[in-house]
Amino acid sequence: MTLHVSLQHRFDGFDLDIRFDAPPGLTVLFGPSGAGKTTLINAVAGLLRPDRGRITADDWVLLDTDSGQNLPPHRRRLGYIFQEGRLFPHLTVRQNLLYGRWCAPRAARREDPARVIEMLGIGHLLDRRPGALSGGERSRVAIGRALLAAPKLILADEPLAALDEARKAEILPYFERLRDEVAIPILFVSHSAAEVARLATTVVALEAGRVTRAGPAAEVLADPAVTPLGARAAGAVLGAVVLRHAEDGLTELGAGGLTLVVPRLDAAPGTAMRLRIAAHDVILSREAPVGLSALNILPGTIQDIRSGDGPGALVSLDTAAGRVLARITRRSAQAMGLEPGQVCHAVVKSVAVAPDDVGGGPGMSGLRGPGSA
Amino acid sequence: MTDALTHWLGPAEWQAVRLSLQVSLWATLASLPFGILTAYALARWSFPGKQILNGIVHLPLILPPVVTGYLLLVTFGRRGPVGQFLEDSFGLVLSFRWTGAALAAAIMAFPLMVRAIRLAIEAVDPKLEAAASTLGAAPPRVFATVTLPLILPGIVAGTILAFAKAMGEFGATITFVSNIPGQTQTMPSAIYAFLQVPGGEDAATRLVIIAVTIAMAALLLSEVISRRVARMVAGS
Numbered sequence: 001m002t003l004h005v006s007l008q009h010r011f012d013g014f015d016l017d018i019r020f021d022a023p024p025g026l027t028v029l030f031g032p033s034g035a036g037k038t039t040l041i042n043a044v045a046g047l048l049r050p051d052r053g054r055i056t057a058d059d060w061v062l063l064d065t066d067s068g069q070n071l072p073p074h075r076r077r078l079g080y081i082f083q084e085g086r087l088f089p090h091l092t093v094r095q096n097l098l099y100g101r102w103c104a105p106r107a108a109r110r111e112d113p114a115r116v117i118e119m120l121g122i123g124h125l126l127d128r129r130p131g132a133l134s135g136g137e138r139s140r141v142a143i144g145r146a147l148l149a150a151p152k153l154i155l156a157d158e159p160l161a162a163l164d165e166a167r168k169a170e171i172l173p174y175f176e177r178l179r180d181e182v183a184i185p186i187l188f189v190s191h192s193a194a195e196v197a198r199l200a201t202t203v204v205a206l207e208a209g210r211v212t213r214a215g216p217a218a219e220v221l222a223d224p225a226v227t228p229l230g231a232r233a234a235g236a237v238l239g240a241v242v243l244r245h246a247e248d249g250l251t252e253l254g255a256g257g258l259t260l261v262v263p264r265l266d267a268a269p270g271t272a273m274r275l276r277i278a279a280h281d282v283i284l285s286r287e288a289p290v291g292l293s294a295l296n297i298l299p300g301t302i303q304d305i306r307s308g309d310g311p312g313a314l315v316s317l318d319t320a321a322g323r324v325l326a327r328i329t330r331r332s333a334q335a336m337g338l339e340p341g342q343v344c345h346a347v348v349k350s351v352a353v354a355p356d357d358v359g360g361g362p363g364m365s366g367l368r369g370p371g372s373a
Numbered sequence: 374m375t376d377a378l379t380h381w382l383g384p385a386e387w388q389a390v391r392l393s394l395q396v397s398l399w400a401t402l403a404s405l406p407f408g409i410l411t412a413y414a415l416a417r418w419s420f421p422g423k424q425i426l427n428g429i430v431h432l433p434l435i436l437p438p439v440v441t442g443y444l445l446l447v448t449f450g451r452r453g454p455v456g457q458f459l460e461d462s463f464g465l466v467l468s469f470r471w472t473g474a475a476l477a478a479a480i481m482a483f484p485l486m487v488r489a490i491r492l493a494i495e496a497v498d499p500k501l502e503a504a505a506s507t508l509g510a511a512p513p514r515v516f517a518t519v520t521l522p523l524i525l526p527g528i529v530a531g532t533i534l535a536f537a538k539a540m541g542e543f544g545a546t547i548t549f550v551s552n553i554p555g556q557t558q559t560m561p562s563a564i565y566a567f568l569q570v571p572g573g574e575d576a577a578t579r580l581v582i583i584a585v586t587i588a589m590a591a592l593l594l595s596e597v598i599s600r601r602v603a604r605m606v607a608g609s
Contacts, residue, residue, distance in 0.1 A: 047503050073506040074515075080507040086500055090522045099518075103509030149508045 003027075003153060003185045007043055007053035016040065016050070016209040025201030026179040026186040028217075035206040037189045041155050044187060045080050046073035057153065057185070074103070079146030081156040085138040087130035093141050094126040100149025108150040120144050120174060136167035143174055147182075154178070154186040160195065175199055197221060197237045197276035218322060235278040238322040242271045250295075255321035260348070261295040279314060282326035283347040286336055296348040298324060302340050305333060317346050324348075386576050388555055389563035390583060396471055396559055397539035400478035401486075401532055408483065408531065412490035417499075433545070434484040442548025445477055449549070473550040474557045478539035486535035489595075493527020494520070530595040537591035541584065560584055 003022040010016070016036045020027075029037045042048040044055055046062070049070060055062040062071050079100070087096050097117070101109055117123050120140040130138060139159060146154060156175070160168045172195070179186060179199060190196055196203060200217035213220050221237050240253040240260060251265040253273060260275070267273065289297060300319030307313035313333045315326045324346045338344070379387050414420070415427055433441050449456040450468045459465045467473035497520055505515045543561035550557040552566060564580045567573030 045507050047507070072511075073503070074509050074511050076507070077509065078507045080504070082500070082504060084500075086504040088501060088505070088519060090519075099505070099510075100508035103514065145508065155507075 001057050001152070001185060003044075003055070003057045003187070005040070005044060005053075005055050007040065007050045007055070009039065009043065009048075009050035009053070011039075014209060018206070018209070018211055020204045020211055020214045022185045022187055022204075023202060024183055024185055026175070026188055026199050027202040027204060028196045028200040029187060029189045029204050029206060030191065030196050030200075031206035031212075032191060034208075036209040037191075037206055038157055040206070041157050041187060041189055044153075045078055045155055046071060046076050060152075077104075077108070077150070077152040079149050079151030079154040081142050081146045081154070081159045083158045083161055085130070085142040085162075087133075087138060087141055087145070089130055091129075092126065093122065093128050093130065093133070096130065096141055097122075097126075097144050097148055100145055100151075104150040110150060111148050113148055116144050116147050119177065134167075135163050136170050139163060139167070139171050140174065143171075143178075147178070152184055154182070154184060156186065156188045158189050158191070160190075160192075172198060193235065194276065197235060198274065235276050236316075236323055236325045238275045238277065238324070240273050240275055240321070242267050242269050242273060244269055256319070258298055258319065258321045260298075260321070277324060277348055279325035279327035281348060282324060284315060284317070284326050284328055284332075284336070284338070285345040285347055286338075286342070288345055289347060292347065294347045294349045298346045298348065300324065300344060300346060302338060302342045302344050304340055305338055307333070315344075317344055319346065382579055383576060385554060386563065386580055389558050389560050389580065392471060392474075392555070392558065393540055393560040396474045396478055397536050399472075399475040400482060400539040401536045403475070404479040404483055404486065404535070405528070405532060408486040408535070409490055409528065411483075412487045412494055412531075415487070416491045416494040430487050431484045433481050438481065438542075438544025439548050441480060442477060442545035445473075445480065445545060445549040449473065449476065467550075469550050469553065469557060471550075471557060474546050474559060477545040477549045478542040478559075481542045481545050482535035482538040485538050486531040489531030489534055489599075490524065490527050493524035493531075496527075497523045526598050526601050530598045533591050533595040533598070537588050537595075540587055540591075 001024060005022070006019040008017050014036070016039055018036070018040055029040060031037055039048060043050045043053065044062070050063075050065070052065045054064045054066070056064075061069050062076055063069065087093075088099065091099065097113065101111075101113065117126070120143060122137065122140050122144060125133060125137055125141065130141070133141065139162075142159065146156075159175075160171055163171065175186075175188070176199065179201065188195075188199060190199075196217070200221075202215065203213070203217050203220040204211055205213040205220060218237050218239075221235065238255050238260075240255040242265060243252040243254045243259065245251050245264060246261075249264050250261050251263070251267075253260045253262060253265075253275070255275075262275070265273070283294070288299070298317075298319040298321055300317040302315060303318045303323065304316045305313055307330050311329050311331070312327055313330045315328060315333065315338060317324045317326060326346055378390075382390065411426070411430060415423065415430075446468065447453050449459070451457065451460060451466065456467060459467065465472065467476055501523070502515050502519055505519045506512070510518065540559075541561060542559070543565065546557065546559060547562055547565070552558050552562040554563075554566075558566065560580055560583070564577045564584070567577040567580070
């Protein structure tokens with residue numbers, strides 16, 4: 001099922017005009033605060049009626065202002081995971097979890113509560129009230145409550161924003177599993193580049209109420225023109241497979257026939273991974289470098305060079321492992337005489353691939369297959 | 374307990390206490406659904422004439438009770454437009470009956486009830502109700518499963534406050550339904566009547582003690598429950 005969204009809305013001098021498609025998998029709505037992400041997701045939920053718009057999922061019409069159709073929220077079959085959780089304070093965790101299931105049509109109740117409770121590790125909390133839960137526990141209950149509502153569409157509005165780094169690391173894997181196990185579209189609002197890189201199948205970049213770029217995650221993230229990321233946060237996402245764990249504490253990954261070395265990963269050989277390589281961790285060399293301490297050298301062809309007003313330039317390089325971004329100074333680009341079409345070598349320090357940037361699961365379309373090394 | 378009370382009180386006094394309890398109970402319970410509806414409308418809806426409705430609800434709080442009683446007599450009396458309609462259609466007579474005393478008590482207690490419930494509704498985060506609707510709950514179900522449980526302590530507090538006010542109602546009652554022993558002579562009317570006759574002070578004093586006790590108990594109870602609202606809405 002693919003969700004088609006087209007909206008126009010104006011309020012308080014803010015003007016929203018958005019059109020995008022969300023194929024199955026996880027679509028991240030990405031952009032700075034004030035870009036209209038929450039407004040957009042509330043319109044999809046039916047909590048906000050846009051001035052004009054049409055929201056459909058295959059032949060199922062959620063909203064069509066031209067023909068006057070507007071399904072109320074309770075008939076849209078959603079699983080909405082709110083930023084603040086919004087658990088019902090007067091109900092126990094168990095009652096919160098089963099609330100949506102209790103409202104859903106009997107035939108649609110496909111998720112087994114026991115399985116969801118186990119997946120989220122909240123079995124020991126069932127008899128507590130939300131007030132007695134930690135932030136991370138509340139987030140997990142909110143995810144479970146949305147899943148058990150037998151949704152046709154999952155909406156998540158920065159579900160991790162209220163959590164510290166440790167809790168985020170605890171919750172992220174659940175969204176990866178959701179993306180890989182549940183065959184319904186997930187709309188995920190975020191302004192964190194790391195979350196996008198780790199979770200997104202599709203990225204819709206928003207800025208000031210407009211879509212600036214939309215498409216498969218690997219393509220959008222490797223596009224230097226995607227401004228919401230900012231040059232500092234730019235980075236490419238690569239798919240890779242764990243090859244072997246070396247005795248010196250490093251793990252070797254295969255990507256498109258190339259080998260990448262990263263600090264020890266806790267995954268069995270054969271596991272598919274995604275890596276995020278930040279643009280500022282990549283150095284470019286015209287010649288194949290020798291006598292260098294960096295372990296990862298990816299040969300490729302320069303696809304594009306972009307520079308803005310500042311002293312920096314973003315170079316995108318097509319390698320056998322996928323597209324890699326490098327952030328260098330404009331001065332170096334000139335001194336090296338870099339031009340699109342040239343063969344170049346991207347040098348990545350092994351430590352640059354932080355464990356935080358490594359996510360499990362394939363879950364990406366538009367990525368070159370990890371390939372066999 | 375009841376035996377001891379009837380022994381301590383004379384039959385006339387006991388009758389007044391019992392009538393007062395009956396009138397106040399009916400006044401409170403019958404006005405509760407209207408109280409919740411009015412509070413909800415004032416807290417959540419915007420409609421033309423909202424301030425006028427708010428004013429009418431609060432009027433009995435500021436008008437001299439005798440004026441309220443007179444207006445009730447003019448409207449709900451046997452010759453009044455509403456009174457005549459009620460008698461013709463349902464055989465319900467309000468003037469100079471205990472039912473009229475209950476109506477007067479309900480009108481006088483209504484603003485207190487609405488205020489307490491309205492505060493509770495305003496304390497409920499509409500985002501919780503929105504969350505329930507995204508989970509598939511239609512509006513009546515959202516109200517029954519989210520709004521109502523969250524405002525329940527406020528409803529209880531408002532009901533107790535209204536009950537205490539109804540127990541003490543005097544001016545509007547005596548104007549509307551007079552002071553007929555066994556029919557419309559509630560506790561305050563009885564105290565007033567006892568004080569008009571020589572040697573009635575003892576009976577009056579006993580009723581005063583009962584009135585003070587009931588009023589204090591109701592206030593304390595409503596205070597305890599209000600505090601629980603705050604804690605519950607905070608979510609702990």
